[in-house]
Amino acid sequence: MSAPARSHLTGRAMLVLFMVLTLIPFVTLFSTALQPPGTIPTGVSWPSDPHWGNFVDAWRIANLGPLLRSSLLIVLGVVPASLFLAVLAGYGLATLRVPFSNAIFVFFVLGLTIPFESLITPLYYQMQSLGLLNSRWALILPLIALYMPFGVFWMRAHFLSVPAELTEAATIDGAGPWRALRHVHLPLAMPAMSSLAILLFLWTWNQFVLALVLVDDPLKRTMAGALGAFQGQYGTDIVLLSAGALLIMAPTVIVFVIFQRQFSRALLQGAVKG
Amino acid sequence: MTWTQDAVVRSEDERTTASPSGRTRDARRRKRPSTRWSHLVFVAPALVVYGFFVIKPLLTSVQYSFYDWNGIGASTWVGLDNYRRILGDSSQLAIVGHAFELIIFFTVVPVVLGLVAAALMHGLPQGSFATVSRTVLFIPQVIPLVAAGIVWDWVYSSDGVANQILSAIGLGGLTRPWLADFSTALPAVGLIGSWVMLGLCTLLLLTGINKIDPSLYEAARIDGANRLREFVHVTLPGLRREIGVCVTVTMIAALASFDIIYISTQGGPGRSTMVPGVEIYRLAFTQREIGQASAMAVILMVLVLVTIIPIQRFTQRTDS
Numbered sequence: 164m165s166a167p168a169r170s171h172l173t174g175r176a177m178l179v180l181f182m183v184l185t186l187i188p189f190v191t192l193f194s195t196a197l198q199p200p201g202t203i204p205t206g207v208s209w210p211s212d213p214h215w216g217n218f219v220d221a222w223r224i225a226n227l228g229p230l231l232r233s234s235l236l237i238v239l240g241v242v243p244a245s246l247f248l249a250v251l252a253g254y255g256l257a258t259l260r261v262p263f264s265n266a267i268f269v270f271f272v273l274g275l276t277i278p279f280e281s282l283i284t285p286l287y288y289q290m291q292s293l294g295l296l297n298s299r300w301a302l303i304l305p306l307i308a309l310y311m312p313f314g315v316f317w318m319r320a321h322f323l324s325v326p327a328e329l330t331e332a333a334t335i336d337g338a339g340p341w342r343a344l345r346h347v348h349l350p351l352a353m354p355a356m357s358s359l360a361i362l363l364f365l366w367t368w369n370q371f372v373l374a375l376v377l378v379d380d381p382l383k384r385t386m387a388g389a390l391g392a393f394q395g396q397y398g399t400d401i402v403l404l405s406a407g408a409l410l411i412m413a414p415t416v417i418v419f420v421i422f423q424r425q426f427s428r429a430l431l432q433g434a435v436k437g
Numbered sequence: 438m439t440w441t442q443d444a445v446v447r448s449e450d451e452r453t454t455a456s457p458s459g460r461t462r463d464a465r466r467r468k469r470p471s472t473r474w475s476h477l478v479f480v481a482p483a484l485v486v487y488g489f490f491v492i493k494p495l496l497t498s499v500q501y502s503f504y505d506w507n508g509i510g511a512s513t514w515v516g517l518d519n520y521r522r523i524l525g526d527s528s529q530l531a532i533v534g535h536a537f538e539l540i541i542f543f544t545v546v547p548v549v550l551g552l553v554a555a556a557l558m559h560g561l562p563q564g565s566f567a568t569v570s571r572t573v574l575f576i577p578q579v580i581p582l583v584a585a586g587i588v589w590d591w592v593y594s595s596d597g598v599a600n601q602i603l604s605a606i607g608l609g610g611l612t613r614p615w616l617a618d619f620s621t622a623l624p625a626v627g628l629i630g631s632w633v634m635l636g637l638c639t640l641l642l643l644t645g646i647n648k649i650d651p652s653l654y655e656a657a658r659i660d661g662a663n664r665l666r667e668f669v670h671v672t673l674p675g676l677r678r679e680i681g682v683c684v685t686v687t688m689i690a691a692l693a694s695f696d697i698i699y700i701s702t703q704g705g706p707g708r709s710t711m712v713p714g715v716e717i718y719r720l721a722f723t724q725r726e727i728g729q730a731s732a733m734a735v736i737l738m739v740l741v742l743v744t745i746i747p748i749q750r751f752t753q754r755t756d757s
Contacts, residue, residue, distance in 0.1 A: 170664070174557030175566065181554065181635060182573045188588040188632075189576075191598040195591065206601030248483040255479030262473055267480060274491055276741045278693030280714035281734035284721040285497035286490070288508070308490030311483050340476060369581035371696045372714075376722065387581035387696070394587055394700060401591065408587045412580050419579045423572050427640070430578055434641055435682050 196221075196405035203401060214402075221406035225393050226382060231414065233299070234368055234386040240303035242363045245310045246356055252311075253318025254344055258330055268319065274312030282309075283376045290377055301377040302385065306370065310363055317433075321355035322348065358429035361422070368415060386411055495738075501731035508727045519732035529733075532711050533740065535623060536692045539712065542627025543634055543691035548683050551638035552676070555646045556668050574636030582633065586700030589629045590616065593701075616702050622710045629697050630690065638683040645679035646672060681752025685745055692741050713737040 191206060197213040198204040200220065221227075252271075256264045282305075290301045325348065333343035367385060374388025381392035390411045397404050419426050502519050506512035523529045577585060592598050593615035600612035615625040649671065657667045673680075695714035698704060704711035704719065711719075713733055721730035 170557050170559075174554060174559075177554045177557055178566075178570045178574075178639075181550075181639060182570055184632065185573055185577060185636060187598065188592050191592060192588050203596060205596040206598040248486060251479045252483035255476055259476040259479060260473065261476040261480055264480075267484070271483075271487065274487065276689065276738070276745055277491065277495065278689070278714060278737055278741060280693060280695050280717045281498060281738045282491065282494045283718065284727060284730050284734060285494035285501065287721070289490075289494060289497070304486075305490045305494075308486045311487040311491070315483055340479070365579065369583075371581060371583050371699075372718070375699075376718070387583045390581060390583045390587070391696075391700060394583070404587065405591065408584055412584045415579050415581075416576065419575070420572060423568070426579070427571050427575060430575060430637070431641060431644055434637060434686055435679070 192405045192409060195401060196409055198402050200402050201400065217402055217406040218410060221403055221410055224397070224403065225389070225407045225410060227410055229382050230386065230389050230411070233382055233384065233389075237299055237302055237306075237385055238364055238367050240299065241306045241310070241367045242360055244303075244307050245314050245363050246360055248307070248311065249314030249318045249359065250344075250349075250352065250356065252315045253320075253322050254340075254348060256315070257319045257322030258325070258343075258348070259340055268315070271312045271315045274309075275316070277309075279309065279372050283372060286373070287376055296377060297379050297383065299378070299383050302370070302373055305373060305377075306367055310366065313433075314359060314363070317359050318352070318355065321352055325351060357425065358432060361426055361429040362433045365415070365426075386414070498731045498734045498738075501727050502735050504728045506727040507725040508721075509725075512728075515728065519728045520736070522729065523732055523736060528708065529716075531708070532713055532716050533736070535710065536694070536712050536740070538623060539627050539630060539691040539694060540688055542624070543630035543694070544684055544687040546628075546631040547634040547638040547687060548642075548680060550635060551642045551683065552672075552680075554639050555642035555676075556672055558643055559646050559672070571640060574640055576636070577633045578637050582696035583700050585629055585633055586697045589625075589632070589697075590701045593625055617706055619706055619709050622702055622706055626698060626701060626710050629701065630687075630694065633697075634683075634687045634690065638687070641679050641683055642676060645676045649675035677752055681748060684752075685748055688744055688748070689741060692744060693737065713740070 194207050194209060195204050196217055197210045197215065198217075199210070199212075199214055200217055204210075255261050256268055261267070286305050287296070290296045290305075295301045295304070329347055329351075330343060333347045338346065369387045370385045371387040371391055374384040375391060378384050378388065381389045384392070390408060393407050393411065394404060397407065503514060503516060504512040505515045505518070594600075595612075595614045599615060603609060603611050613621065615621050653671045653675070654667060657671050662670065693714055694712050695718070698710055698712055698715050699718070702710045704715045714737065717730050717733045717737065720726045720733060724730075
């Protein structure tokens with residue numbers, strides 16, 4: 164066997180090990196979720212009599228139907244608005260070269276380093292004075308703003324990659340900046356926009372700390388926020404908690420596996436650009 | 438596709454309807470008055486939203502940090518007192534230490550393991566194995582960190598799979614409730630971070646390594662370099678940017694960690710896993726020490742900035 168082939172084999176073995184390490188926690192959660200309700204199971208053991216009904220109970224107790232609706236409402240409030248604002252700003256900074264565009268860009272990019280926890284206290288009082296505490300708006304408005312640095316960064320990078328000739332051609336055709344954006348640039352920006360939409364959807368869905376601070380009612384929270392509340396309430400009932408946690412995770416994982424290619428591309432690009 | 442065609446058709450229409458001379462005059466007239474100042478309209482909405490819900494709270498945080506305030510009653514100006522109390526208190530400084538300790542687990546472990554895996558997998562043909570491994574390794578990135586906390590909380594518990602495995606391989610003497618033990622809680626929490634980050638780093642580095650110019654490897658081989666030297670002289674420099682990305686992303690996650698800690702230990706036992714993010718939450722919403730919480734928030738922001746900027750400078754240097 165040649166040296167590269169041997170190293171490939173070692174490499175494969177290592178990846179398999181990484182995969183096993185990644186999956187073990189889920190396997191143990193799954194086997195726990197099938198144990199008789201109310202028991203304290205141990206580690207991994209395939210139950211002799213799997214209680215699939217635990218998932219039905221957990222669905223009911225966790226209010227999964229209303230939860231899905233709530234999370235979707237928040238996503239619908241955040242993602243389109245973020246996309247719209249980020250596209251406009253990215254286009255303005257990259258293609259139109261507005262005055263101070265570099266300073267404005269740096270101002271946005273610095274926002275990438277702000278930990279959300281550093282803003283929860285003032286946001287709480289800001290939302291309180293706006294009378295929005297414990298409503299979905301309390302999550303939607305700050306999230307649109309918090310994702311703006313990344314969104315602007317992302318869309319600007321895309322618009323910079325568009326050949327200048329295209330913009331010039333549009334201008335010569337007498338198209339103003341709006342027309343050029345609508346008819347020339349937007350169609351080309353679709354892949355970049357869909358990747359950004361995927362990332363924003365994931366981050367919104369999984370956002371926890373803001374939900375914890377700004378929204379008390381789990382039914383008005385994001386999925387992750389609701390999961391946190393569920394753990395707080397049923398943390399001692401391991402079987403029910405496992406079933407509930409799996410159900411709450413399921414939508415994201417299912418969507419991810421279906422759109423695996425798009426997600427992977429977005430996550431990899433997103434990391435490199437971020 | 439239809440969009441672009443549509444756009445082309447439209448511009449063709451415009452071209453045929455406008456007379457040539459009229460068009461150039463039009464374009465010129467259009468270019469002049471539309472000063473670039475008016476283009477600020479495109480950037481303004483994003484700036485306003487960002488200013489109102491990020492920059493304003495940020496400044497408010499700084500402002501609160503100079504006051505003693507319980508969030509309800511009157512507030513007292515205390516100058517730099519809140520900062521003095523944090524920076525002069527060893528138990529508060531220990532919290533910052535914990536954040537840096539987490540970097541070992543969130544950053545060093547995944548980046549080193551990811552590099553080894555990527556180097557070994559280098560040049561592997563794309564196939565179903567690659568797709569499956571990519572899907573599996575991304576799962577921790579896709580689920581909420583809260584879920585990771587819950588899953589691992591169970592793995593580490595007295596009856597959990599970690600102790601089960603230890604007993605099975607004859608190390609039953611080591612079993613313990615890992616998250617409730619003062620000496621193991623922080624490393625245990627850190628390993629959750631390793632688990633979350635490992636897949637992302639491995640995949641990023643794998644993508645990066647396949648972009649390195651193969652002729653560099655051939656040159657190294659002709660020079661008689663062994664695999665280790667090849668790794669040090671070709672792979673590592675070629676992956677500088679990807680390594681920089683991994684380090685940046687994971688370090689921010691380590692310094693600003695919240696979800697995993699809040700769910701799995703709440704900063705306990707004692708304060709052995711307390712980190713700045715959870716401490717901000719505790720100070721503001723359970724202790725009602727808004728000034729203290731805000732000072733900690735400002736310190737955390739500065740911490741992230743001074744940690745990240747040098748890394749960015751070092752890895753983003755353009756190789757001219």
